[in-house]
Amino acid sequence: MIQEITGNRNISFLPAGFSGNTTFQTTGDLSSTQSNSSANVTFVRPATFFLSGFSNMPHAKYYYMFLSLVYVVTVLGNSFIMCTIYLARRLHTAKYIVVFHLALSDLCGSSTLIPKVIDMFLFEHQEISYEACLMNMFFVFHFMNLQSLTLLALAYDRLIAICFPLRYHAIVTKTAMFLIIGVMWTLSVTFFSILVSLITRLSFCSSTVVNSYFCDHGPLYRLACNDNAINSIMANICIGILICIPLILIIISYVCIALALVKIANGAERIKAMKTCTSHLMLVAIFYVPLLGTNTAALTTFIHPNARIINNSLTQTIPPMLNPIIYTLKTEEVMQSIKQLYKRSKVNILQK
Numbered sequence: 001m002i003q004e005i006t007g008n009r010n011i012s013f014l015p016a017g018f019s020g021n022t023t024f025q026t027t028g029d030l031s032s033t034q035s036n037s038s039a040n041v042t043f044v045r046p047a048t049f050f051l052s053g054f055s056n057m058p059h060a061k062y063y064y065m066f067l068s069l070v071y072v073v074t075v076l077g078n079s080f081i082m083c084t085i086y087l088a089r090r091l092h093t094a095k096y097i098v099v100f101h102l103a104l105s106d107l108c109g110s111s112t113l114i115p116k117v118i119d120m121f122l123f124e125h126q127e128i129s130y131e132a133c134l135m136n137m138f139f140v141f142h143f144m145n146l147q148s149l150t151l152l153a154l155a156y157d158r159l160i161a162i163c164f165p166l167r168y169h170a171i172v173t174k175t176a177m178f179l180i181i182g183v184m185w186t187l188s189v190t191f192f193s194i195l196v197s198l199i200t201r202l203s204f205c206s207s208t209v210v211n212s213y214f215c216d217h218g219p220l221y222r223l224a225c226n227d228n229a230i231n232s233i234m235a236n237i238c239i240g241i242l243i244c245i246p247l248i249l250i251i252i253s254y255v256c257i258a259l260a261l262v263k264i265a266n267g268a269e270r271i272k273a274m275k276t277c278t279s280h281l282m283l284v285a286i287f288y289v290p291l292l293g294t295n296t297a298a299l300t301t302f303i304h305p306n307a308r309i310i311n312n313s314l315t316q317t318i319p320p321m322l323n324p325i326i327y328t329l330k331t332e333e334v335m336q337s338i339k340q341l342y343k344r345s346k347v348n349i350l351q352k
Contacts, residue, residue, distance in 0.1 A: 043203045043226075044203045044204050044205040044225070045130060045200075045203070045204065046130060046204050046208045047129065047130060048127045048128060048129050048130065048208065049127070049128055049130065049133050049208050049209075049210050049215065049220070050126055050127055050128075050208055050209045050210065051120055051121075051126050051127075051128060051210050051212060051213060051214065051215070052126070052209050052210065052211050052212070052305075053120070053121045053126065053212075053213050053309065054121075054213075054305075054306050054309060055305050055306055057306050060121070061121075061122055063310070064117065064118055064121050064122040065122070067114050067117060067118060067313065067317060068114070068118055068122075070110075070114070070317050070318065070321050071110055071111075071114040071115070071118075071317070073321050074106065074107065074110045074114075074317070074320050074321040075107060075110070075111075077321060077323075077324035077325055077328075078103040078104070078106050078107040078320065078323070078324050079107065080324060080328075081099070081100075081103045081324040081327060081328065081334070082100055082103045082104065082107075084334060084337055084338055084341065085099060085100045085103075086100075087341055088337035088338075088340065088341060090333065090336075090337055090340075091333065091334070091337050093174075094157070094172045094173055094174050094176065094177040095154075095157050095161075095172070095177075097174060097177045097178065097181070098150060098153045098154050098157060098177055098180075098181070099154070099327060101146075101150050101153075101181055102147065102150040102151070102154070102283075102323060103323065103324055105143050105146040105147045105150055106147060106319070106320030106323055106324070107320070108139075108143050109140070109143030109144055109146075109147060109316070109320055110317060110320045110321075112136070112139040112140050112143055113140050113214060113316060113317065114317060116136060116214065117213050117214065117313070120213075121213070128215065133210075133215040133220070134196050134199060134200075134215070136214055136215040137195075137196055137199070137214075137215040137216070137217055137220070138192050138193070138195075138196045140214055140215075140316075141192050141195070141217070141238070141242070142188050142189065142192045144242060144316065145188045145191075145192065145241065145242050146184060146185070146188055147287065147319070147320070148242055148243070148246045148287065148288075149184045149187075149188065149246060150181075150184070151246065151250065151280070151283060151284055151287060152246040152249055152250055153177070153180050153181070153184070154280050154283075155249070155250040155253040155254070155280065155284075156172075156180075156253065157172055158253070158257060158276065158277050158280055159253040159256055159257060160172050161276065162257050162260050162261065162273050162276075162277075163256055163257065163260045191237075191238075191241060194234070195217065195234050195238060198230055198231055198234060199217075199220065199221060199231070201226075202221060202223075202224035202225075202226060202228060202231065203224060203225045203226045204223055204224060204225065205225040206223070206225060207223055208223065209223075210223070211305055212309065212312075213309050213312075213313055216312075217231075217234075217235055217238065218235055221235070239295065242291075243288065243291055243292065243295065247284075247288050247292075250284055254277075254281075257277065261273055261274065278330060279326055279327055279330040279331050282326050282330065283319070283323055283326060283327075286318070286319045286322055286323075286326075287319045290311065290314065290315040290318075290319075291315050293311075294308070294311045294312055294315055297311075
């Protein structure tokens with residue numbers, strides 16, 4: 001039901017171009033409404049949004065099938081790395097608490113995004129309710145932010161391990177890492193709750209078609225008819241929190257690590273220390289390089305909507321798939337733990 005609220009009267013009407021349970025709210029008393037009919041409608045909240053996805057792209061369903069495969073590998077890989085860390089006692093350290101959290105963030109982030117994308121575009125359920133849209137926006141950005149902040153926490157771990165090796169176990173404790181993760185969750189939940197709640201002050205009086213594959217903040221707030229300046233500011237802050245600040249701090253940490261490695265006289269020890277950073281550096285490159293490239297290109301030149309959707313979706317889905325593979329193949333501790341678990345399970349089977 002669509003309502004015009006003026007004074008103490010409720011009058012139902014349906015403007016052209018709208019359907020469903022859209023709410024209209026007007027301000028002013030009855031006399032001012034009668035004298036100024038042009039100011040009748042001031043706020044529109046649609047019942048649903050329509051996610052457009054690809055625009056006239058042939059064989060788009062094959063891409064969504066590819067994302068389905070990516071999701072299966074992501075779930076298996078991250079579940080495997082979490083189970084390995086949980087079962088292997090040698091991995092019950094502060095560092096692997098953060099690795100476990102990265103795998104959990106990857107798994108939750110992909111589960112928030114990919115199944116919904118597949119349902120919408122592979123099975124043509126492209127309408128999403130207003131409330132579900134805001135929830136989708138919150139969880140996608142929240143878990144992306146957690147992935148970014150977790151990479152920063154891993155950089156902090158490597159910084160202390162190489163620059164202050166004698167004090168590492170005193171500084172990087174399990175309690176400290178749980179505290180860091182708790183602060184990450186608090187900051188992320190608080191910021192993105194504010195980001196999403198500010199959408200509720202926007203009026204969508206014309207189009208409700210979101211030119212994206214999920215309820216993306218930018219394409220959504222730009223549809224508003226009223227002032228969206230605060231939303232634009234929050235979008236810029238979001239880029240800073242999600243990309244710029246963590247990446248700058250990671251770069252600073254690796255500058256300090258490089259300076260510390262130069263001071264190591266023994267070449268073999270230097271190479272050994274560098275090897276402990278390779279897995280993390282690969283994760284940082286896989287996460288940030290596509291993200292930076294996509295956002296820089298969007299600011300400097302025109303990107304076709306289909307190309308933007310492909311770039312953004314791959315940026316959000318490929319790193320969570322590759323992270324557990326990289327940590328499994330490039331980290332000796334994890335490989336040794338997997339071998340020990342395999343031998344232990346083999347012995348248990350033979351004993352039965």
